[in-house]
Amino acid sequence: MLSWEIMRNVEEVITLEEFENALKGNPKGYVGLEPSGRVHLGTGLIIGNKVKDLMDNGVDMIVFLADWHAMINDKFGGDIEKIRLAGEYMKGVFSALGIRPRYIWADELVSKKEYWEKVIRVAKKTTLKRVKRAMTIMGRKEDEAELDSSKIIYPFMQVSDIFDMELDIALGGMDQRHAHMLARDLADKLGYKKPVAIHTVLLASLKGAGRMDPAEAKMSKSKEGSAIFVEDTEDDIRRKMKKAFCPPEIEGNPVLQIAKHVLFAYYIEKLVIPRPEKWGGDLVINSYEELEKIYGEGELHPMDLKNAVANELIRILKPIRDYIEKNDDIPRALGWIK
Ligand SMILES: Nc1ncnc2c1ncn2[C@@H]1O[C@H](COP(=O)(O)OP(=O)(O)OP(=O)(O)O)[C@@H](O)[C@H]1O
Numbered sequence: 050m051l052s053w054e055i056m057r058n059v060e061e062v063i064t065l066e067e068f069e070n071a072l073k074g075n076p077k078g079y080v081g082l083e084p085s086g087r088v089h090l091g092t093g094l095i096i097g098n099k100v101k102d103l104m105d106n107g108v109d110m111i112v113f114l115a116d117w118h119a120m121i122n123d124k125f126g127g128d129i130e131k132i133r134l135a136g137e138y139m140k141g142v143f144s145a146l147g148i149r150p151r152y153i154w155a156d157e158l159v160s161k162k163e164y165w166e167k168v169i170r171v172a173k174k175t176t177l178k179r180v181k182r183a184m185t186i187m188g189r190k191e192d193e194a195e196l197d198s199s200k201i202i203y204p205f206m207q208v209s210d211i212f213d214m215e216l217d218i219a220l221g222g223m224d225q226r227h228a229h230m231l232a233r234d235l236a237d238k239l240g241y242k243k244p245v246a247i248h249t250v251l252l253a254s255l256k257g258a259g260r261m262d263p264a265e266a267k268m269s270k271s272k273e274g275s276a277i278f279v280e281d282t283e284d285d286i287r288r289k290m291k292k293a294f295c296p297p298e299i300e301g302n303p304v305l306q307i308a309k310h311v312l313f314a315y316y317i318e319k320l321v322i323p324r325p326e327k328w329g330g331d332l333v334i335n336s337y338e339e340l341e342k343i344y345g346e347g348e349l350h351p352m353d354l355k356n357a358v359a360n361e362l363i364r365i366l367k368p369i370r371d372y373i374e375k376n377d378d379i380p381r382a383l384g385w386i387k
């Protein structure tokens with residue numbers, strides 16, 4: 050039986066049976082990150098905490114710092130030195146969050162001839178149409194390879210990373226499923242280990258998702274105003290929350306999503322909504338389900354919800370802010386703080 054902890058925030062597992070079997074051995078899993086900049090709630094607290102859940106269940110977890118992939122994807126204008134600094138910074142942030150996995154840089158894999166053999170073998174078994182469709186794993190649309198065809202190589206590399214590290218488990222948000230499905234389809238054909246794919250929910254942009262595809266409307270560091278970063282100051286968090294989209298509906302409400310997938314999933318058992326005595330005094334909500342019910346019935350004002358969520362985020366993220374204040378050399382070198 051899979052525990053609640055291991056399944057929280059997981060949208061799909063392919064397949065559950067393979068996952069249960071893998072956990073009986075000493076499975077090796079990974080999640081890949083482009084060390085391309087700052088860490089937001091999605092990467093830090095949804096993915097980061099899932100890495101920890103898997104480690105707590107005996108999975109040898111690797112955080113793969115995809116420096117070469119970030120170069121292909123034009124992060125820091127393709128400046129590999131800055132990308133490496135950003136990777137070192139991410140390690141520090143994860144450690145401050147209490148997440149201490151093993152780290153492997155893509156640079157270690159690409160230095161081997163056998164790695165490039167895998168890239169070619171994967172490409173030989175993949176149609177151009179399928180690899181173009183897979184470009185959403187790098188936050189790009191199909192036609193973005195028209196002017197820069199190096200982008201076509203990226204999905205082949207991501208699949209080859211999985212094969213090269215002989216992984217049992219590949220973790221990522223729902224936006225990574227094209228890579229994992231391709232790896233699963235090709236594993237048997239090419240004689241490599243077939244990974245179990247675990248996909249987490251995607252936190253929506255603070256601006257709201259509307260009817261957009263969840264992968265396109267996700268909280269992302271590349272989309273201005275969409276994200277709360279784990280190192281945001283108290284003022285940043287309050288300002289962003291104030292502006293956040295918070296409709297009366299539950300569906301597609303980014304503030305409720307943070308309450309559900311970050312706060313109640315990992316950090317709190319009750320949410321206290323501070324309210325003046327004349328409006329009934331503080332409201333104590335004992336579960337996410339209760340919050341959804343009260344909010345859905347219009348019994349809780351969006352502004353009160355936003356304030357309560359902001360208060361909790363400020364408290365949870367305090368260790369990260371303390372860490373950054375003491376270790377600001379990389380953010381300074383990268384020009385994030387002056
Ligand atoms: N909003 C989100 N909610 C949950 N997980 C996310 C979210 N955004 C990204 N992830 C996951 O975090 C991992 C790292 O993603 P990535 O580095 O692309 O994040 P990002 O900040 O959105 O980057 P970029 O904006 O440059 O595409 C991936 O597994 C991805 O699925």
Ligand SMILES: N[C@@H](Cc1ccc(O)cc1)C(=O)O
Binds near residue numbers: 113115118
């Ligand atoms: N495509 C992932 C990063 C990644 C790179 C290489 C991998 O092997 C895995 C993941 C992202 O954009 O977040």
